[in-house]
Amino acid sequence: MNEKKLPFDEKIIRDIAREYPTPFHIYDEKAIREAAKSFNAAFDWAPSGFRNHYAVKANPNPYLLKILSEEGMGTDCSSMAELILSDAAGIPGEQIFFSSNNTPLQEFLKAKELGAIINLDDITHLKYLEQIGLPETLSFRYNPGPLKEGNDIIGKPEEAKYGLTREQMIEAYTLAKKKGVKHFGIHTMVASNELNVDYFVETADMLLQLLADITEETGVNIDFINFGGGIGIPYRPEESPVDLKAVSKGIKKLYTQYVVTAALKPPALYFECGRVVTGPYGYLVTEAIHEKHIYRDYIGVNGSMADLMRPGLYGAYHHITVMGKENAEATEIYDVVGSLCENNDKFAINRKLPPIDRGDIVVFHDTGAHGRAMGFNYNGKLRPAELLLKEDGSVQEIRRRETLADYFATLDFPGLSQVN
Numbered sequence: 001m002n003e004k005k006l007p008f009d010e011k012i013i014r015d016i017a018r019e020y021p022t023p024f025h026i027y028d029e030k031a032i033r034e035a036a037k038s039f040n041a042a043f044d045w046a047p048s049g050f051r052n053h054y055a056v057k058a059n060p061n062p063y064l065l066k067i068l069s070e071e072g073m074g075t076d077c078s079s080m081a082e083l084i085l086s087d088a089a090g091i092p093g094e095q096i097f098f099s100s101n102n103t104p105l106q107e108f109l110k111a112k113e114l115g116a117i118i119n120l121d122d123i124t125h126l127k128y129l130e131q132i133g134l135p136e137t138l139s140f141r142y143n144p145g146p147l148k149e150g151n152d153i154i155g156k157p158e159e160a161k162y163g164l165t166r167e168q169m170i171e172a173y174t175l176a177k178k179k180g181v182k183h184f185g186i187h188t189m190v191a192s193n194e195l196n197v198d199y200f201v202e203t204a205d206m207l208l209q210l211l212a213d214i215t216e217e218t219g220v221n222i223d224f225i226n227f228g229g230g231i232g233i234p235y236r237p238e239e240s241p242v243d244l245k246a247v248s249k250g251i252k253k254l255y256t257q258y259v260v261t262a263a264l265k266p267p268a269l270y271f272e273c274g275r276v277v278t279g280p281y282g283y284l285v286t287e288a289i290h291e292k293h294i295y296r297d298y299i300g301v302n303g304s305m306a307d308l309m310r311p312g313l314y315g316a317y318h319h320i321t322v323m324g325k326e327n328a329e330a331t332e333i334y335d336v337v338g339s340l341c342e343n344n345d346k347f348a349i350n351r352k353l354p355p356i357d358r359g360d361i362v363v364f365h366d367t368g369a370h371g372r373a374m375g376f377n378y379n380g381k382l383r384p385a386e387l388l389l390k391e392d393g394s395v396q397e398i399r400r401r402e403t404l405a406d407y408f409a410t411l412d413f414p415g416l417s418q419v420n
């Protein structure tokens with residue numbers, strides 16, 4: 001169980017909305033810092049160090065990256081823009097993990113220039129990368145195929161486009177060593193939004209076993225092991241957060257067995273989680289602008305999939321609080337919708353809620369990761385602002401709302417250049 005709390009009440013959020021019109025996402029700095037601290041603390045036993053590389057795709061805002069960097073996190077990138085954002089946020093190259101796939105050469109080049117750790121998604125990328133010269137450090141992403149069950153969001157590993165097979169992993173380390181690569185890492189990511197502690201411990205078991213096999217079969221010592229992202233969050237009130245201490249305890253036991261007892265060189269431990277770090281500490285704040293009663297009862301808010309895509313894309317649940325009606329009885333059943341000409345532009349379907357009136361502030365929880373980041377401009381909808389609720393209670397706009405001028409910026413057409 002988790003209580004769906006908010007870091008503001010109706011008066012505070014209405015005051016904020018007077019200065020920054022809805023819809024906007026607002027992020028709770030204090031809670032994000034605390035989440036980062038407790039993630040790090042859970043793994044403080046790791047003898048060669050621990051680092052979470054925050055997945056920039058989860059929330060590509062440099063203000064947040066900077067905060068996370070202050071809390072000891074690096075970044076995980078998979079595009080040119082994410083590399084540039086990490087650099088701008090002051091993340092040192094060696095703390096940037098470049099976990100990309102189907103990667104253009106310019107992106108490898110940028111990663112190499114920054115001194116980022118390059119994690120190759122395929123064995124053929126070794127030759128591809130040779131065009132710009134192999135870096136001293138390389139990591140490879142493992143796809144266990146039928147050996148590991150996936151989960152609903154990420155799918156089955158054997159159907160996923162990512163990573164190398166086991167045989168290719170052995171070949172890749174042998175080849176890379178021959179070509180002069182000096183430091184090695186190993187990576188996998190086989191889950192997304194997973195809440196089951198055992199899943200992560202089993203993944204660690206699989207990867208540590210592979211690490212031991214690679215060392216034995218190729219003579220390569222592996223300096224770091226990256227368990228990927230995918231630690232889930234309790235979107236629904238009846239779900240519980242992942243017990244990171246329990247994940248850590250399970251991994252520690254395996255680490256002792258595979259590394260310490262076998263006297264292998266102790267690798268540093270990495271994750272590249274985004275969702276668990278910022279997800280629960282962001283809120284999409286909207287206003288109810290219409291109600292409609294046909295075959296179902298609808299509440300229309302002034303947001304859409306441009307602001308939060310997950311419900312439309314995956315049927316994902318995002319908890320809703322109607323401000324000022326937190327304790328009112330949920331007597332109504334609504335579809336809460338946006339304004340796209342797409343019938344899946346629904347934030348909630350058949351949701352039990354208190355009666356909602358026009359002008360009510362409707363807040364969607366858990367939008368701090370894979371929220372605004374996934375938004376798109378279909379139907380000419382503009383993406384929302386991002387606000388930071390700072391530790392002292394003040395509010396900083398960390399990204400302004402898009403304007404029509406932004407939307408038309410790529411068009412050189414009479415009559416559109418003056419629009420704002």
Ligand SMILES: Cc1ncc(COP(=O)(O)O)c(C=O)c1O
Binds near residue numbers: 230231
């Ligand atoms: C390669 C990679 N790393 C990390 C992440 C972050 O996942 P999460 O934010 O769920 O932890 C993703 C998410 O899609 C990913 O594809």
